[in-house]
Amino acid sequence: MNREILFQRLRQSLPAEPEPYPEYDDGLLLSRTGRPENAESAFRLQFAAINGHAFDSPLPLIALLRGTGNTRGYCDPDLFSLLGRPLADAGLDVSTTFDRSRYDDYQFGITRATGAIAETGTLVLSDEVTSDRLAALAPWVHIAVVDPATIAPSVPEAIRRFGDSVHLIWVTGPSRTADVEGILIEGVHGPGVQVAYLSSASSWTAPNLPSS
Amino acid sequence: MSARQPIDQFAAGLPGDRRSSVLGSCQAATSKRVTALADDFPHADELRRLAARIKQHTLDHLDRYLAAATDRLEEQGVQVHFADGAGEARSTIHRILADRDARRVVKAKSMVTEEIHLNEYLIERGIECLETDLGEFIIQIDGDVPSHIIRPITHKNRREIAQSFEREGLGAYNDDPEVITRRARVHLRDHYMRSQAGITGANFVSAESGRIVLVTNEGNSRFSMAPNPLHIAVVGIEKIIPRDRDLGVFLNLLARSATGQRLTVYTEFLRGPKAPRQPSGPEEMHVVFLDNGRSRILASDCREILRCIRCGACQNVCPVYRQASGHAYRSTYGGPIGAVLSPLLAGDDFASYADLPKASSLCGACREVCPVDIPIPDMLLKLRHQAHDAGLRSPGSPPMAPFAELATRPMVWRGAMSLSRAANLLPTRMLPVPALQSWLQLRTLPRWRGGEFRQWMAQRAPS
Ligand code: SF4
Numbered sequence: 001m002n003r004e005i006l007f008q009r010l011r012q013s014l015p016a017e018p019e020p021y022p023e024y025d026d027g028l029l030l031s032r033t034g035r036p037e038n039a040e041s042a043f044r045l046q047f048a049a050i051n052g053h054a055f056d057s058p059l060p061l062i063a064l065l066r067g068t069g070n071t072r073g074y075c076d077p078d079l080f081s082l083l084g085r086p087l088a089d090a091g092l093d094v095s096t097t098f099d100r101s102r103y104d105d106y107q108f109g110i111t112r113a114t115g116a117i118a119e120t121g122t123l124v125l126s127d128e129v130t131s132d133r134l135a136a137l138a139p140w141v142h143i144a145v146v147d148p149a150t151i152a153p154s155v156p157e158a159i160r161r162f163g164d165s166v167h168l169i170w171v172t173g174p175s176r177t178a179d180v181e182g183i184l185i186e187g188v189h190g191p192g193v194q195v196a197y198l199s200s201a202s203s204w205t206a207p208n209l210p211s212s
Numbered sequence: 213m214s215a216r217q218p219i220d221q222f223a224a225g226l227p228g229d230r231r232s233s234v235l236g237s238c239q240a241a242t243s244k245r246v247t248a249l250a251d252d253f254p255h256a257d258e259l260r261r262l263a264a265r266i267k268q269h270t271l272d273h274l275d276r277y278l279a280a281a282t283d284r285l286e287e288q289g290v291q292v293h294f295a296d297g298a299g300e301a302r303s304t305i306h307r308i309l310a311d312r313d314a315r316r317v318v319k320a321k322s323m324v325t326e327e328i329h330l331n332e333y334l335i336e337r338g339i340e341c342l343e344t345d346l347g348e349f350i351i352q353i354d355g356d357v358p359s360h361i362i363r364p365i366t367h368k369n370r371r372e373i374a375q376s377f378e379r380e381g382l383g384a385y386n387d388d389p390e391v392i393t394r395r396a397r398v399h400l401r402d403h404y405m406r407s408q409a410g411i412t413g414a415n416f417v418s419a420e421s422g423r424i425v426l427v428t429n430e431g432n433s434r435f436s437m438a439p440n441p442l443h444i445a446v447v448g449i450e451k452i453i454p455r456d457r458d459l460g461v462f463l464n465l466l467a468r469s470a471t472g473q474r475l476t477v478y479t480e481f482l483r484g485p486k487a488p489r490q491p492s493g494p495e496e497m498h499v500v501f502l503d504n505g506r507s508r509i510l511a512s513d514c515r516e517i518l519r520c521i522r523c524g525a526c527q528n529v530c531p532v533y534r535q536a537s538g539h540a541y542r543s544t545y546g547g548p549i550g551a552v553l554s555p556l557l558a559g560d561d562f563a564s565y566a567d568l569p570k571a572s573s574l575c576g577a578c579r580e581v582c583p584v585d586i587p588i589p590d591m592l593l594k595l596r597h598q599a600h601d602a603g604l605r606s607p608g609s610p611p612m613a614p615f616a617e618l619a620t621r622p623m624v625w626r627g628a629m630s631l632s633r634a635a636n637l638l639p640t641r642m643l644p645v646p647a648l649q650s651w652l653q654l655r656t657l658p659r660w661r662g663g664e665f666r667q668w669m670a671q672r673a674p675s
Contacts, residue, residue, distance in 0.1 A: 007279065009507045010510065012511070014272055020269060021266070029259070031459060056427065107242040126487075127493065128489075134491075166485070167483070169481070169486060172479070177346050178471075180239055180346070181370050
């Protein structure tokens with residue numbers, strides 16, 4: 001269809017007295033958890049409320065992975081010294097390449113988050129810092145490494161921080177459905193277990209890759 | 213001719229277990245919505261009215277905002293197409309796929325692709341087109357149609373689903389919802405990985421940044437776009453909002469109104485093909501903006517209906533929908549939103565859906581829950597008038613001319629009131645008048661007390 005015809009048609013359809021844009025204060029958009037005193041502790045609380053697991057040291061993460069039988073996985077090479085090595089040292093099978101033809105073999109995937117939202121317990125991932133979209137999506141356990149300094153207190157603030165990313169995704173809990181008789185099941189297409197690993201970005205640098 | 217409206221007929225024939233599953237899921241969704249909104253926002257109504265004004269403002273300047281969104285998308289390397297009607301949208305999508313020899317397509321849930329019947333069209337042309345939302349997948353393998361905007365299989369129980377999975381070779385009969393979900397997970401990810409294109413809708417498009425916003429709980433839109441090189445988003449032209457900032461209003465309202473969540477699990481904001489260094493994701497992106505009657509609705513006195521963000525809250529709360537189910541509305545959109553939108557979208561075929569606006573008691577519950585404060589009952593009345601003016605009578609409507617005759621002649625009225633008391637002595641259930649019997653099947657006549665008020669007035673002591 002010729003776009004000019006459509007725009008002309010639209011112009012002819014518009015009302016004589018159009019509604020003005022309503023000015024509003026972002027404060028109106030804040031829910032009861034939208035004004036946290038401490039963004040990191042608020043995030044932990046809200047993340048737990050949507051069945052997320054937040055850790056800040058490798059040991060409880062290793063226990064979770066072992067306990068759920070998810071011992072084979074992928075780690076973003078930039079995060080190897082932070083998490084990949086401790087997991088490998090504990091006997092877990094950690095790869096720093098994501099081989100798409102074996103996508104189903106990875107039981108966990110470790111990638112970076114670009115931020116988080118305290119108000120809702122949401123992780124913010126972006127194309128620019130996620131080493132592979134599939135690594136954050138296909139494994140049963142997704143571990144997002146979040147720098148606490150990047151946690152936005154509220155949804156409106158997270159929107160202000162969009163920047164120019166071409167692809168952002170907010171992840172609020174594990175993938176879920178209630179399609180069958182309204183019964184909630186976690187882990188439909190995406191991860192059934194969502195982990196946030198809180199660690200200051202200064203400790204991620206100095207990649208220390210395995211000698212493979 | 214039947215003395216009942218088509219929706220009444222459908223509801224009367226609905227099996228009991230189906231009726232109770234629709235009713236139960238609607239009640240649960242309604243109470244979750246109330247809790248999620250009231251707990252979080254003491255002034256939820258203020259938020260709804262704000263959302264209504266932002267959306268109305270956008271619609272009232274749609275030429276400007278649609279042009280801005282198009283410019284932003286094109287600047288970011290997205291190819292933008294415009295389709296007048298369903299046929300043009302289908303052929304545009306088919307051409308994009310055929311030019312790239314894409315024969316395996318995965319689809320994330322989208323009402324607008326339901327509206328244009330895209331799947332059947334592509335499948336007839338040799339393209340494998342697979343729905344990936346669990347509910348929509350089950351609808352597809354059953355050759356069924358969705359009965360709710362958010363919960364497409366709200367009319368099905370787990371036993372029926374387990375039978376369908378067994379029939380399709382997805383495993384021996386097992387009706388555990390967890391097993392059903394795992395089987396779908398395994399089956400569908402194989403299809404994602406082999407697909408050559410992903411088709412989605414869009415929940416919102418920001419005119420300011422060109423960001424397309426997609427929400428899903430299952431993660432299927434993310435998976436529909438991760439492994440393959442081509443993404444096509446099919447978007448109704450009413451989906452635009454002015455600024456990114458306004459998303460804060462709509463995302464807060466949409467998740468709470470639709471499923472009682474604070475945010476839907478996956479909320480994606482995309483402005484074009486994947487980032488250059490990202491190994492997974494589409495290298496090419498197309499947006500097909502669809503009119504399909506929307507500009508005509510914009511010019512009508514029902515334009516507010518275009519504010520709809522497809523949350524399904526009006527369906528959940530509607531007493532007619534709860535008893536009749538979405539299929540009773542014979543169109544893509546059921547419930548109060550469908551009773552308004554379907555006749556309007558039908559255009560020249562208005563007569564086929566002119567009975568839908570009558571399927572309401574005008575209780576107003578739909579307006580109270582609507583996150584964009586659409587005055588649905590007012591529109592139902594306008595459409596009833598439109599049907600009346602077009603000379604369309606729906607079955608079950610009693611003839612009003614004799615009543616008008618009575619009501620405009622006081623003498624005759626008084627006489628009729630007193631005489632009609634004889635009706636109390638008649639065995640009404642046995643009178644051989646088919647129209648009366650059909651009417652009485654659904655109703656009980658109270659004792660006739662015509663004329664008593666006048667008597668009371670006349671005898672009342674003056675104060
Ligand atoms: S009309 Fe309102 S309540 Fe109904 S689906 Fe649309 S936005 Fe939701």
